[in-house]
Amino acid sequence: MRRCNESPRALLKRASPDARAPRRALRRPLERGAPSAAVKRSSAASRRLSVLTSAPQFQGNSAYVNYPTPEGWGTRRRKNPWVNRIATGTLRAASNSLAAASNPPEGIPAPCGPGEEVETILVAMSTRIERSLFLTIVVLTLFCSYPFAMMSQNISSDPVAAKPPVAKKIPKVITAHGETWTDDYFWMRDKKNPEVIAYLEAENAYADAVMNHTKALQEKLYREMLARIKETDTDPPYREGNYLYYTRSEQGKQYKIYARRRGSMDAPEQVLLDLNEMAKGHPFMAIGIFDVSRDENLLLYSTDTTGYREYTLYVKDLRTGQNTKIAERVSSAAWANDNQTIFYVVDDPVSKRPYRFYRHVLGKSGDELLYEEKDEMFAARVGRTRSRGFILLTLASHTTSEVRYVPADRPAEVLRVIEPRAHGHEYYVDHRGDTFYIRTNDDGALNFKLMTAPVTDPQRKNWRELVPHRRDVMLEDVDLFADFMVLSEREQGLPRLRITDFKSGQTHYLQFPEPVYTASLGVNRVFDTRTLRYNYQSFITPVSVYDYDVDKRQSQLVKQQPVLGGYDPTQYQSERIYATAKDGTRIPISLVYRKPLVRDGRRPLLLQGYGSYGIPLNVTFNSNRLSLLDRGVIFAIAHIRGGGELGKAWHDAGRMMQKKNTFTDFIAAAEHLIAEKYTSKDRLVATGGSAGGLLMGAVVNMRPDLFKAVVSYVPFVDVINTMMDASLPLTAGEWEEWGDPIRNAEHFRYMKSYSPYDNIEAKEYPAMLVRTALNDSQVLFHEPTKYVAKMRALKKDKNPLILKINMGAGHGGASGRYDALRETAFDYAFILWQLGIQD
Numbered sequence: 001m002r003r004c005n006e007s008p009r010a011l012l013k014r015a016s017p018d019a020r021a022p023r024r025a026l027r028r029p030l031e032r033g034a035p036s037a038a039v040k041r042s043s044a045a046s047r048r049l050s051v052l053t054s055a056p057q058f059q060g061n062s063a064y065v066n067y068p069t070p071e072g073w074g075t076r077r078r079k080n081p082w083v084n085r086i087a088t089g090t091l092r093a094a095s096n097s098l099a100a101a102s103n104p105p106e107g108i109p110a111p112c113g114p115g116e117e118v119e120t121i122l123v124a125m126s127t128r129i130e131r132s133l134f135l136t137i138v139v140l141t142l143f144c145s146y147p148f149a150m151m152s153q154n155i156s157s158d159p160v161a162a163k164p165p166v167a168k169k170i171p172k173v174i175t176a177h178g179e180t181w182t183d184d185y186f187w188m189r190d191k192k193n194p195e196v197i198a199y200l201e202a203e204n205a206y207a208d209a210v211m212n213h214t215k216a217l218q219e220k221l222y223r224e225m226l227a228r229i230k231e232t233d234t235d236p237p238y239r240e241g242n243y244l245y246y247t248r249s250e251q252g253k254q255y256k257i258y259a260r261r262r263g264s265m266d267a268p269e270q271v272l273l274d275l276n277e278m279a280k281g282h283p284f285m286a287i288g289i290f291d292v293s294r295d296e297n298l299l300l301y302s303t304d305t306t307g308y309r310e311y312t313l314y315v316k317d318l319r320t321g322q323n324t325k326i327a328e329r330v331s332s333a334a335w336a337n338d339n340q341t342i343f344y345v346v347d348d349p350v351s352k353r354p355y356r357f358y359r360h361v362l363g364k365s366g367d368e369l370l371y372e373e374k375d376e377m378f379a380a381r382v383g384r385t386r387s388r389g390f391i392l393l394t395l396a397s398h399t400t401s402e403v404r405y406v407p408a409d410r411p412a413e414v415l416r417v418i419e420p421r422a423h424g425h426e427y428y429v430d431h432r433g434d435t436f437y438i439r440t441n442d443d444g445a446l447n448f449k450l451m452t453a454p455v456t457d458p459q460r461k462n463w464r465e466l467v468p469h470r471r472d473v474m475l476e477d478v479d480l481f482a483d484f485m486v487l488s489e490r491e492q493g494l495p496r497l498r499i500t501d502f503k504s505g506q507t508h509y510l511q512f513p514e515p516v517y518t519a520s521l522g523v524n525r526v527f528d529t530r531t532l533r534y535n536y537q538s539f540i541t542p543v544s545v546y547d548y549d550v551d552k553r554q555s556q557l558v559k560q561q562p563v564l565g566g567y568d569p570t571q572y573q574s575e576r577i578y579a580t581a582k583d584g585t586r587i588p589i590s591l592v593y594r595k596p597l598v599r600d601g602r603r604p605l606l607l608q609g610y611g612s613y614g615i616p617l618n619v620t621f622n623s624n625r626l627s628l629l630d631r632g633v634i635f636a637i638a639h640i641r642g643g644g645e646l647g648k649a650w651h652d653a654g655r656m657m658q659k660k661n662t663f664t665d666f667i668a669a670a671e672h673l674i675a676e677k678y679t680s681k682d683r684l685v686a687t688g689g690s691a692g693g694l695l696m697g698a699v700v701n702m703r704p705d706l707f708k709a710v711v712s713y714v715p716f717v718d719v720i721n722t723m724m725d726a727s728l729p730l731t732a733g734e735w736e737e738w739g740d741p742i743r744n745a746e747h748f749r750y751m752k753s754y755s756p757y758d759n760i761e762a763k764e765y766p767a768m769l770v771r772t773a774l775n776d777s778q779v780l781f782h783e784p785t786k787y788v789a790k791m792r793a794l795k796k797d798k799n800p801l802i803l804k805i806n807m808g809a810g811h812g813g814a815s816g817r818y819d820a821l822r823e824t825a826f827d828y829a830f831i832l833w834q835l836g837i838q839d
Contacts, residue, residue: 174186191774191782204805229562253276257271284306307775307808307811308776332345435453438452438463474489522546542567576591581665597634600677610640657739657746681707685708693712714773714813715770716779718756724748769804
């Protein structure tokens with residue numbers, strides 16, 4: 001049920017056991033796109049993992065979450081443990097996945113969460129055809145069997161003549177805090193009900209009928225976007241131990257191939273995982289954990305074959321190819337240094353909260369339960385420090401955390417606590433030498449500060465300040481190496497990489513050439529090194545992977561995402577402007593467009609927003625987006641409150657009882673763009689995904705007149721029903737982000753006053769495209785389905801309202817890169833149709 005920034009549709013998130021912070025699956029921003037996307041460790045308030053998204057996708061150090069949006073997937077950062085269900089380790093795949101990273105659809109936030117990096121790969125299967133035939137038979141049968149159900153039999157290829165399905169009403173009376181109301185579509189949450197499946201298929205048929213007249217445009221868009229991608233390509237290799245590891249893609253194949261070479265790229269290739277082969281016989285495929293043992297003979301990896309974020313953990317013997325199943329529902333895992341011991345965390349089967357921590361020894365039966373987290377607000381994540389000194393178990397809620405540790409060389413020892421949890425105190429740990437480095441918000445350090453503590457006695461009384469709290473600088477992450485450290489910071493909405501040499505004590509910042517950009521660490525698996533890998537991109541500059549010589553302070557380009565077809569960055573312009581909110585707050589807006597720009601109000605504009613979980617909606621490159629820009633569309637991001645662009649205070653100003661600031665900020669941004677004649681109401685399209693879908697639902701209820709059209713991805717719109725049901729995935733853990741409507745009447749009334757589903761009225765709404773997926777575990781499919789059914793029953797206009805359901809995927813949408821492009825082409829065609837652009 002959560003929404004998360006950043007994930008490209010087909011996401012490649014590789015995992016490696018980074019011990020620092022738990023990841024929690026949130027409702028993150030999405031960005032869809034090409035083949036894979038990287039995940040980044042979460043940031044600010046504690047590595048809030050973003051699953052996501054699409055965007056940024058490739059920021060390397062953090063885990064990101066991805067959500068689909070018209071342009072792609074987004075990736076965002078998040079701190080909580082449940083956040084990143086995808087992997088445990090993390091690889092800074094971000095830097096590795098250029099192809100994918102470059103084409104995320106615009107929509108949901110980007111980087112994904114704490115821990116090194118995670119590459120998530122969504123994989124579609126050949127059995128999809130068989131499944132489609134089966135579903136077709138089921139639907140035809142249901143049409144006959146359930147005449148009382150909701151479908152309209154007359155579906156025409158004429159967008160005006162096509163009649164939408166009409167959902168039946170089964171009133172359910174709900175009472176809370178002295179209020180009573182009726183939900184006519186509560187029955188739709190039952191995924192096993194044949195009538196529900198039939199209704200979803202009818203919605204898909206209607207959507208296809210409405211969009212039938214755009215088929216030629218869809219095909220043209222698909223061919224354009226595909227022509228910009230280098231289909232057979234290799235991502236930049238990264239070194240770990242004696243090998244160079246990398247992923248590559250092949251023309252005509254949907255998914256990545258994981259491989260390595262010993263010593264150099266001239267050595268023979270050893271294929272570790274071929275997702276194209278693994279996908280056979282499954283409707284979906286995602287890789288989560290990816291961690292090689294210290295002796296380099298065993299691969300620890302996990303797969304999800306449904307899209308529901310349920311990963312099964314395996315060990316593959318790289319000498320023989322034999323696979324051994326270790327456990328199910330595993331969200332994070334890490335090798336100890338003995339090549340025998342595996343630590344892993346298992347999710348609750350109902351709530352999907354990572355809560356049990358196990359130790360497994362190869363060759364022995366019966367895994368030992370070391371810890372069980374009883375507090376439903378907390379989630380667990382295990383990882384290994386880059387130094388390979390410690391295994392860290394991080395337990396975190398949205399506002400509080402606790403870290404336990406065991407030496408990686410002595411995995412049989414008892415877990416010890418660094419500092420017992422205290423409400424409101426967040427801290428995250430890394431290791432170097434005889435010292436723990438602790439990023440903490442202790443003593444009012446809202447934007448976090450850096451402390452150190454001796455490994456021998458790391459209690460709070462022994463913490464010493466190394467980097468003080470700064471009011472205008474958010475300390476998002478800390479990366480330690482043998483002789484230097486890198487602080488990932490954010491100031492004035494822009495990321496900064498600060499390098500401190502431990503020997504000389506000197507500190508300097510990496511310099512970047514553009515005023516608006518995104519930069520993050522890439523895959524850095526070597527602890528004792530003087531070379532730092534980082535990723536850079538902007539609206540105009542494709543995803544670029546650099547190696548930085550810390551001594552010479554020089555950057556060398558390793559690879560820039562290829563953009564075929566003669567892409568000329570000088571033809572485009574990006575800028576940052578500011579809108580003023582109703583309370584006087586300045587709201588940053590990032591823009592990109594094809595030159596020249598005449599501000600006469602006649603240019604169409606696509607405005608994206610997110611504004612939740614403290615996840616920043618980063619500026620990213622997307623080659624798919626060129627198909628909009630080259631048709632005159634301006635693309636803009638409103639960096640609204642609730643996100644993490646301007647630190648923890650920016651997040652706090654858009655959460656809990658101040659959540660409505662997120663919505664009014666977005667409206668202020670739209671009004672400013674119109675007032676400054678970048679666009680006009682009849683040329684303005686809004687988009688957002690996951691929690692950004694909540695934003696879409698809220699603003700169209702508040703100001704339906706302001707937008708020509710809206711594209712909403714996996715939207716979190718049934719706020720009250722969802723947040724009052726603790727049995728649903730992720731609900732309890734998010735009461736600290738949205739409020740607790742079960743026990744707190746004030747929270748209930750405030751949340752109900754903006755909940756999109758509960759505030760639909762009998763009035764005119766803009767044209768809308770809503771996307772969801774049957775196996776989404778973060779925003780369950782029934783939320784957008786109910787939302788569309790209710791809006792269709794109440795709205796007074798004749799504007800298109802279509803619901804598109806992926807029947808074989810999860811929160812991130814289509815898994816294969818070619819399938820993802822088809823979905824993006826569909827979305828772009830809808831946008832262009834509403835803007836009156838037919839070619």
